[in-house]
Amino acid sequence: MTITVEVRMNSLRVDVLAFEAPCERCSFSFWWVFALLPSHRPRGDEFTTTDFPAAVETARDILADPDSEPGLREQLADRPAWQxxxxxxxxxxxxxxxxxxxxxxxxxxxxxxxGGWIHAAVGRVPVERWRAVRGGGQGISWPYC
Incomplete structure (x- = not known):
């Protein structure tokens, strides 16, 4: 007798936030990917900036969706090895x-x-991955919530 168990992975919708600002070298204005924030009733402490690798990877995965702002995924660089x-x-x-x-x-x-930021993309992230990205409660307060 074979028993099949369906495992349901819990996930939540996460927004990738971007802000338009110029490059300090050439003054070209582009969208900076700066944060991740759950879409549904976020708490201020869930605001997570994209200044560490797990958040960058999550943002890249969400930005891979064809409905996201074009080109943002490609402009996200990895952290240099010396940092x-x-x-x-x-x-x-x-x-x-x-x-x-x-x-x-x-x-x-x-x-x-x-103000002036946009929702560049939205995607689903497994809850366990979101907890890993959050790094045990690291983040700053987001006044929008």
């Missing part, structure tokens, strides 16, 4: 390829908090 910790900027300029330092990324996040 450690959370603070790095995953965004490369869509025109010249410049990857600004994390201080510039922090400025983008601060400016985005005051």
């Amino acid at each position: 450690r910790g959370r603070g790095f900027n995953p965004n490369r300029c869509a025109s010249c390829g410049h990857q600004a330092v994390w201080h510039t990324f922090e400025k983008i996040v601060d400016e985005a908090l005051y």
